[in-house]
Every structure is written in structure tokens, then in C-alpha cells.
Amino acid sequence: xxxxxxxxxxxxxxxxxxxxxxxxxxxxxxxxxxxxxxxxxxxxxxxxxxxxxxxxxxxxxxxxxxxxxxxxxxxxxxxxxxxxxxxxxxxxxxxxxxxxxxxxxxxxxxxxxxxxxxxxxxxxxxxxxxxxxxxxxxxxxxxxxxxxxxxxxxxxx
Ligand SMILES: [Zn+2]
Numbered sequence: 820x821x822x823x824x825x826x827x828x829x830x831x832x833x834x835x836x837x838x839x840x841x842x843x844x845x846x847x848x849x850x851x852x853x854x855x856x857x858x859x860x861x862x863x864x865x866x867x868x869x870x871x872x873x874x875x876x877x878x879x880x881x882x883x884x885x886x887x888x889x890x891x892x893x894x895x896x897x898x899x900x901x902x903x904x905x906x907x908x909x910x911x912x913x914x915x916x917x918x919x920x921x922x923x924x925x926x927x928x929x930x931x932x933x934x935x936x937x938x939x940x941x942x943x944x945x946x947x948x949x950x951x952x953x954x955x956x957x958x959x960x961x962x963x964x965x966x967x968x969x970x971x972x973x974x975x976x
Pocket of ligand 1: 937
């Protein structure tokens with residue numbers, strides 16, 4: 820995964836939608852705080868790629884929705900660079916659906932009111948359902964005990 824050289828630099832700005840307003844600039848840490856820490860690497864890798872292509876750092880919203888990263892950026896690129904950038908965003912959003920938003924471990928999307936992408940361990944911590952195989956694995960690894968309260972997914976879900 821690619822890393823930003825200067826995370827503390829105000830490289831990113833929130834597009835207000837009003838052309839006459841001064842944009843508000845943010846550091847990587849500030850924009851990364853819009854999603855869970857488990858997706859920080861995916862987001863950083865994406866930002867490095869887009870900045871390398873010539874992105875000016877403008878965005879409208881960065882958030883989690885239905886268990887995946889949503890990256891609404893201002894496309895100031897044209898031609899092939901714009902096409903590549905769109906693909907980079909798509910790949911990052913797709914990858915986020917396979918990694919725990921809380922810890923970055925391999926994960927799956929889970930229904931628990933709000934759809935979240937969580938590894939089995941983080942799912943248990945947040946009261947989200949896991950299946951019986953995930954429960955067995957957590958028990959074997961000593962991540963939970965038989966006394967741990969676990970929400971089990973219905974057999975065929
Ligand atoms: Zn996790």
C-alpha cells in the first residue's frame with residue numbers, strides 16, 4: 820500500500836458548493852477520521868494514487884455507506900488520467916468491502932441494523948451476528964470464551 824509523504828499537510832479541501840467561498844483544507848488524518856481506522860490504509864493508498872495523477876484534493880464527502888467506503892471526490896482530471904482515477908476510486912471502494920472497518924483484518928458485510936464490514940472479532944464486540952464457524956474459530960483462537968455473548972446468524976443466512 821502506498822503511503823503519503825506528509826500526512827500533516829493540508830492537501831485536501833471540502834468543496835462547499837459555493838464558488839465564492841474560501842475552501843476549508845484538511846490533513847489526511849482529518850479526512851480519514853470520516854471512516855473507521857481499519858480503512859485508513861485503503862484510503863491513504865487511494866489518495867496517493869489520485870494526487871500522483873494530478874488530483875487537486877477536492878472532495879464532497881468521504882464516508883461509510885452500506886458497509887463500504889464512499890469517496891465522493893471532485894474530478895479535476897481529464898482524459899486517460901481521469902479514467903484511471905475513477906478506476907482507482909472504484910477499486911478502493913470495492914476493497915473496503917473485504918476489510919474490517921474497525922481493525923483492517925479480513926471481513927465480511929454484516930447485517931445488524933446498519934450494514935457494516937466487520938471481522939468476526941469486531942462483530943462480536945459490536946453485537947453483530949457471526950456464523951457458527953466463525954464462532955468456533957474465535958473460540959479456538961481464544962478470542963472469545965464459551966461465556967462470551969455471541970449473536971449467531973440464522974443457519975441459512
Ligand atoms: Zn475487526
